[in-house]
Each structure stands twice: as C-alpha cells, then as structure tokens.
Amino acid sequence: MIARFALLLLLGSGVAFAAAEPGALKAGVLSPVMAAPELALQGSDGKPLNLARYRGKVVLLAFGFSSCGEVCPITLATLAGARKKLGGDAANVQVVYVTVDPERDDAARMKKFLGSFDPTFVGGVGSRAEIDAAQKSYGISSTKQVYADGNYTIGHSSSIYMIDRAGGLRAVMPYGHTADDFVHDLKILLRK
C-alpha cells in the first residue's frame, strides 16, 4: 500500500513542466511595441544608414567594433549562421552592426570586417557625437580599456535588437543564444 502510494507520488512528480507557450519568442519581448529609435549614420555600403531603408524586412541591430576579439566575432558568426539556415527567407532579414569605436572604424574597415562573415551585413559609422546618440537611444554602454602600449579595447553591450517589418522594436536577444534560436524567432517575426 505504502509502496503504491509512493509510486503514485513519484509518477505525479515526474510531470514535466509545460513548454513555453507556442509562438513565444526565445528573445526578451518588449510590450507595448514602440517604434525603434531611428539611426542617422553612414552605412558601410556608402549610403546613409537609417532603419527606414529596411521597412518590410526584419532588422537585427547590434553594436560592436571591428577590433573586437571576443564578443563581436561570435555574434556575427551566429547571425551569419542564422541567415544561412533561413534559406530563401534570409533575403527578408537585414543585419545592421553599428560601431562603438568611431575613432578607428570607418565605412571601408567595417565593410571588410562584416564582409568576412556575410557580405549582406551593413555597418553603421559616424562621428563620435552621432555614435553616442545612437548608443544612447538604445541604452548601449561602452567602456574603453587602454593597454600599457596605448592600444585599447572596448567593453560594450552585446544584445541584438530585433526590429519587425513595420519598424517596431519588438524583442531583444541577449548575447549567447544560438543560430537556431535566432532562426526560431525570425520565422515568427517574418510571419507577422
């Protein structure tokens, strides 16, 4: 009797927790959805860079710099992997990568850096004031760490903002997610 009771409790305790609700994003979701702050920068493709250019596409917006040896290469490789996995839908996804190091990153340098991951990626460059304004509007922090030899690196926010086809800032994917997680969320955003 006791054994049967214990078995029932054990089976009851084995009930798996409910999976995330269907259609839920793996990214953090902002609500209500508000318009993504506009960018007023120069693109690494030589054209003015603003988000209005990409209405109708889902934009993945992140901040980094071409000399970054840790976070940025992983983020960009992940995003490039996600686009490859999306197949034909990748044409409706635009990656925009804004520099936090305007002193070193110009359009040509960003184009070369981003092109090594995916030639469709567009970099955002500009003056220190323009970059500061872009960072402030997205709550991006960056801290310069200077080495003894005068060289420096920059610690910076590493999230990826997900902007829907209508220009709404819908979600934020923290650093560390896989390409499959991006594919999962992009498929949902592309359906809307």
Add this chain to the structure above:
Amino acid sequence: MSGKRRLWIAVPLTAAIAVLGWAGFAPVSVPSRDELFEIPKGTYARRMAGNKVEILPSKIRLTLGLNDVLMLRNLDDVPQVFGPTIMMPGQSFKLPFEKAASYDFACTAHASGQMTVLVEPYPAMPWSKIRWRVREWWENRRT
C-alpha cells in the same frame, strides 16, 4: 511497550513521513511563470535628488519550469536600461530563461548598476523539491 505509548510514537512519525513524502514527491507549482518586478514612478528623480533607492533585489532567483520568465515593468518617467535592453516609460520587458546559470546584467534601476539573475534547474528529485519548498516557505514568511 504499551499500546498508548506506541501510539504516541507512531502518530507523529507517520505524520512526519507523510509530510516529507508530500514535500519530496508531490509536484511543485507556482501561480505564474512570470516573476514580475516594477520600477516605480519617480525612481530616477529620487536618485537624482540624492536618495538611496533600492527598488529591486540585487539578486533574483528563478527556477526553470516554474518561475522562469523575468518580467520588468518601467513605471518611471524616464527610460531605464535593464541588462540587454532599454525600456521606455510604460513599457515592460519579458525575458524567458531556458538554461540554468547565473546571469549578470547592468541595470540602471539599481544604485550599484548591477543585477544578478540566478536561474536554477527544475527541482526534479525529492530532495531538491523539499529544499525548494523550504526556501519558498522561508522567503514568503519573511515578506
């Protein structure tokens, strides 16, 4: 040993076994997977006025499969940055977690500017269920 004396031992022992059995084997549950925290109106103004404002715990504990979605609501008049994002006034941010780990986030709602979210695995084993219940009881008792 007399029958009465045996009863004095058997009843509490049975009750203790029953409680431990329930605590260790019955499914654990919470009312919602969302763990909500609000940044109240006036937080920024109070901080700018020199007041020490601690409105969120510096460490938030979540459990996978139970309360594994962090929900922050910005009721302040200015944008607030929490970890991966900026929240406009009136906006909320719902961040699900799928991996047990300790996550450190920048957070402008904290005087220290930092916040830790500790995500623990689902308490699947009897001992972990007991520990989870005891901690829940203890934390709810204090609040």
